[in-house]
Amino acid sequence: MGKIFNRTTYRAVFALGLTVLLIHLLFTFHASRRSDLSTAPSPANGAVPITPGNAAKVASAPLGTTGANPTVTTTGKRANAVLLILARNREAFGLRSSLKQLERRFNHKYHYPYVILNDEPFDSNFKRIVDQTVSGNVSYGLIPKEHWSYPPWIDLNKAAEGREKLKNVIYGTSESYRHMCRFNSGFFFHHPLLAQYDYYWRVEPDVDFTCNINYDPFVYMQERDLQYGFTITLHEFRSTVATLWETTKDFMAQHPEYVSHPNTLEWVVEKATGDYNMCHFWSNFEIANLNLLRSERYRAYFDHLDQAGGFFYERWGDAPVHSLAAAMFLRKDEIHFFEDIGYRHSVYENCPTGLTFNLQNCNCDPKRSINPQGLACTRDFLKMDPQSDFNITTMEQNVPLL
Numbered sequence: 001m002g003k004i005f006n007r008t009t010y011r012a013v014f015a016l017g018l019t020v021l022l023i024h025l026l027f028t029f030h031a032s033r034r035s036d037l038s039t040a041p042s043p044a045n046g047a048v049p050i051t052p053g054n055a056a057k058v059a060s061a062p063l064g065t066t067g068a069n070p071t072v073t074t075t076g077k078r079a080n081a082v083l084l085i086l087a088r089n090r091e092a093f094g095l096r097s098s099l100k101q102l103e104r105r106f107n108h109k110y111h112y113p114y115v116i117l118n119d120e121p122f123d124s125n126f127k128r129i130v131d132q133t134v135s136g137n138v139s140y141g142l143i144p145k146e147h148w149s150y151p152p153w154i155d156l157n158k159a160a161e162g163r164e165k166l167k168n169v170i171y172g173t174s175e176s177y178r179h180m181c182r183f184n185s186g187f188f189f190h191h192p193l194l195a196q197y198d199y200y201w202r203v204e205p206d207v208d209f210t211c212n213i214n215y216d217p218f219v220y221m222q223e224r225d226l227q228y229g230f231t232i233t234l235h236e237f238r239s240t241v242a243t244l245w246e247t248t249k250d251f252m253a254q255h256p257e258y259v260s261h262p263n264t265l266e267w268v269v270e271k272a273t274g275d276y277n278m279c280h281f282w283s284n285f286e287i288a289n290l291n292l293l294r295s296e297r298y299r300a301y302f303d304h305l306d307q308a309g310g311f312f313y314e315r316w317g318d319a320p321v322h323s324l325a326a327a328m329f330l331r332k333d334e335i336h337f338f339e340d341i342g343y344r345h346s347v348y349e350n351c352p353t354g355l356t357f358n359l360q361n362c363n364c365d366p367k368r369s370i371n372p373q374g375l376a377c378t379r380d381f382l383k384m385d386p387q388s389d390f391n392i393t394t395m396e397q398n399v400p401l402l
Contacts, residue, residue: 077219078110078112078216078218078219079198079199079216079218079219079221079222080196080197080198080199081112081197081198081199081200081201081218082112082113082114082115082194082197082199082200082201083102083107083112083113083114083115083136083200083201083203084114084115084117084188084194084200084201084202084203085114085115085116085117085202085203085204085205086116086117086118086180086183086184086188086204087116087117087118087126087204087205088118088120089118089120089122089123089125089126091205091206092125092126092129092130093129094205094206095129095130095204095205095206096129096130096133097205097206098203098204098205098206098207098208098209099130099133099134099203100133101208101209102203102209103133103134103135105209105211105212105213106209106212106213107134107135107136108135110136110216111135111136112136112201112218113136113137113138113139114130114134114136114137114138114139115138115139115141115191115193115194116130116138116139116140116141117140117141117142117143117188117191117193118140118141118142118143119142119143119145119148119179120142121142122140127140139193141191141192141193143183143187143191144187147182147183147187147190148179148183149179150312151306153307153309154309154312154313155309155313158309158313159309159312159313162312162313162314162315163175165239166239166240166314166315169237169239169240169315170237171315172240172315177315178311178312178315180318181311181315181316181317181318181321182306182311182312182316182318184283184318185302185305185311185316185318185321185322186299186302186303186305186306189290189293189294190294194290197290198222198289198290198291199218199221199222199287199288199289199290200287200288200290201217201218201286201287202283202284202285202286202287203285204284204285204345206345207284207285207343207344207345208342208343208344208345208349209341209342209343210342210343210344210349210351210362210363210364211340211341211342211351211352211357211358211361211362211363211364212361212362213340213341214361217229217287217338217341218287220336221287221289221336224336225334226289226334226335226336227288227289227292227326227330227334227335228281228286228287228288228289228292228322228326228330228334228335228336229286229287229288229335229336229337229338230281230282230283230285230286230335230336230337230338231282231285231337231338231339231341231343231350232281232282232285232343232345232348232349232350232370232371232376232378233279233280233281233282233371233376233377233378233381234279234280234282234319234348234370234375234376234377235277235278235279235280235375235377236278236280236317236319236320237278238278239314240314240315240316240317241276241278241310241314241315241316241317241320242314243308243310243314244276244305244310244314244316244320244321244324245275245276245324247304247305247308247310248276248301248305248324248328249392250304251300251301251304251305252328252392253393254304255297255300258296258297258300258301258328258329259328259329259392260328260329260330260331261389262331262332262386262387262388262389263327263328263329263330263331263388263389263390264326264327264330264331264332264335264381264384264388264390265327265328265388265390265392266384266385266388266390267279267327267377267380267381267384268280268323268324268327269390269392274392276320276324277377278320279323279377279380279381280317280319280320280322280323280324280377281319281322281323281326282319282345282348283317283318283319283322283323284319284345285341285343285345286322287338288322292325292329292330295329297328297329298325298329301325301328302321305321331386332381332384332385332386332388333386335381337378337381337382338350339352339353339371340352340354340357340361342361342362342363342364344364348370349364349368349369349370350369350370350371351364351365351366351368351369352364352366352369353366353369353372
């Protein structure tokens with residue numbers, strides 16, 4: 001009995017000792033892990049600290065200086081806004097990819113509604129794919145034929161010749177692309193399904209949202225009276241907008257009362273020649289105030305362009321049209337660069353350059369971001385004086401003395 005008791009006691013003591021050792025090692029590991037985490041980067045460690053007093057300043061800082069989310073002071077109330085999509089039935093799965101990312105990165109918290117438009121009726125499969133992907137209500141709309149066809153004043157032979165001249169340019173020979181650009185320039189905001197909304201965010205199939213969006217961009221714009229928001233700027237193909245600038249200058253000469261003072265015309269003009277420098281906001285991503293497009297001055301500008309026929313005789317895109325309108329009608333402080341929204345379309349992308357913010361929120365490489373590169377016009381936009389008031393007639397920039 002004594003030998004059995006001693007062996008049993010030994011085993012119990014050994015098991016107890018092993019348990020104590022394991023508990024000690026476990027607590028030591030967690031203590032070490034907490035120490036590692038306590039020194040990890042935070043929004044205030046290696047990034048610009050954000051307070052209600054400096055949020056706007058940080059949001060408009062030059063590229064590469066923001067490491068934290070610059071928009072933490074919104075009210076939390078939803079804006080009267082919609083996620084707007086133009087898509088075809090065959091793009092259902094490409095759109096599903098975009099929407100899954102947008103929902104995961106942003107809309108699962110806000111449940112903003114969607115309006116999806118097409119020049120043909122959506123089929124049941126398209127609707128089923130979308131309905132099972134999104135968290136907000138979805139309205140499907142048909143584009144009126146008169147908004148997706150040739151207006152009666154267009155010379156169809158001249159339009160065909162224009163397409164042939166641009167056969168070596170992307171979408172140069174496409175008629176449907178031209179209808180789309182004209183629709184996005186002058187008609188989408190008239191659609192009855194958008195009548196109730198004040199803001200829209202344009203979303204396209206086969207795009208990527210590469211960062212968490214930890215605030216509401218709609219509310220951010222509303223609270224700061226911002227009219228237009230972008231993520232990417234590019235230069236347009238000059239041959240596609242050969243007469244757009246002259247037509248725009250004609251409009252300004254006829255309607256000087258519509259041009260804002262200050263304005264952002266400096267951003268789109270070659271100082272040496274007075275020509276359009278081809279800079280534009282890439283409008284496949286844009287968040288904007290619908291009332292800007294519904295305004296008398298914008299509608300007058302679009303009608304002026306539409307009568308000139310350049311949407312069909314050349315290949316005027318909605319991106320340069322929206323950009324030139326913003327340049328005429330908006331001050332710099334009414335336009336916002338969403339540097340912290342990671343976005344990729346085709347080969348171009350915006351990726352936040354602030355290391356701390358990127359590591360905590362994104363899945364993209366800042367070196368791939370187009371905005372710091374010469375192909376983009378973003379740096380020039382950010383460097384522009386907020387009070388810039390460019391006179392297109394005298395080619396003078398009037399900046400009030402402080």
